[in-house]
Structure formats: C-alpha cells, structure tokens
Amino acid sequence: MTERVGTEPSVFTRILHGEIPSAIVLQTDDVFVIRDIAPQAPVHLLVIPKTDAYADVTELAAADPRLLANMVAVAKAAASQAGASDFRLVFNTGAGAGQTVFHVHAHVLAATASPLGERTMTLGMPDGEEA
Numbered sequence: 411m412t413e414r415v416g417t418e419p420s421v422f423t424r425i426l427h428g429e430i431p432s433a434i435v436l437q438t439d440d441v442f443v444i445r446d447i448a449p450q451a452p453v454h455l456l457v458i459p460k461t462d463a464y465a466d467v468t469e470l471a472a473a474d475p476r477l478l479a480n481m482v483a484v485a486k487a488a489a490s491q492a493g494a495s496d497f498r499l500v501f502n503t504g505a506g507a508g509q510t511v512f513h514v515h516a517h518v519l520a521a522t523a524s525p526l527g528e529r530t531m532t533l534g535m536p537d538g539e540e541a
C-alpha cells in the first residue's frame with residue numbers, strides 16, 4: 411500500500427471544499443473534474459473522486475470498482491465537453507511513477523486540434539524516461 415504523508419486534507423479535497431481556488435468543470439455525486447494547474451497537453455483535466463479514502467488506483471480498484479468505472483465514464487464526458495472524442499487516461503501510481511498527490515485521480519490528456527498519435531503534446535514522465 412502506498413504511504414500517505416500526514417493526515418491533512420489533500421489539495422484536491424481542499425479544492426472541492428473551496429479552500430483553494432479551481433473551477434470545477436464537471437461533477438457527479440461522487441466525482442469532480444478540474445483543469446490541471448500545469449497542463450501537459452491542450453486538454454489536461456483531472457478526474458477525482460470526492461472521497462479521499464484511496465491513495466491510488468490500485469487501492470480504488472480493489473475496494474470500489476464501481477467508483478473507478480464512474481471515474482472512467484466522467485473522464486469520457488469531460489473530454490467530450492472539452493471537444494475531444496479521443497483521449498489518454500493516465501493514473502500515475504506511486505512516487506516513482508510521478509505521483510505527487512496521494513488522493514487517487516486520473517489525468518485526461520487530449521489534443522483537440524489533431525490526433526493524439528502526432529507530436530502535439532508531451533506527457534510528464536519521470537526523469538530519464540520517454541513517453
């Protein structure tokens with residue numbers, strides 16, 4: 411299991427509660443979506459469960475696969491809302507893979523102007539690795 415750092419609310423919980431400004435672009439009963447503050451693609455959204463009970467996607471999948479499925483459905487809706495029918499869905503899992511916020515979230519990455527296979531974006535991979 412991934413270690414948590416302290417017991418403070420995560421940055422995403424603080425955004426959800428309005429303690430840190432960030433527009434919520436889409437939400438359901440259990441999931442919300444914000445724009446990443448440091449976008450790595452023309453469309454870069456974060457799909458986040460409202461609960462902070464799960465540090466990463468492995469914990470979420472084991473405990474609540476329905477919520478994970480809801481996140482995927484919301485990711486598709488959010489990409490569509492942003493004008494993208496095709497998108498990448500990335501769960502950085504563990505610090506060694508670049509995870510910095512241990513409140514599970516999915517990155518939705520899309521290029522609205524041209525297909526994702528073209529060199530229109532770079533993904534934030536750990537140092538020394540290529541996307």
Ligand code: 5GP
Pocket residue numbers: 421430432444445446447448449456501502508509510511512
């Ligand atoms: P991770 O590195 O854990 O996979 O992704 C965390 C993401 O949260 C990063 O891409 C980072 O830019 C984003 N992020 C961190 N703090 C904030 C914030 O205060 N507001 C927003 N909108 N995004 C944030």
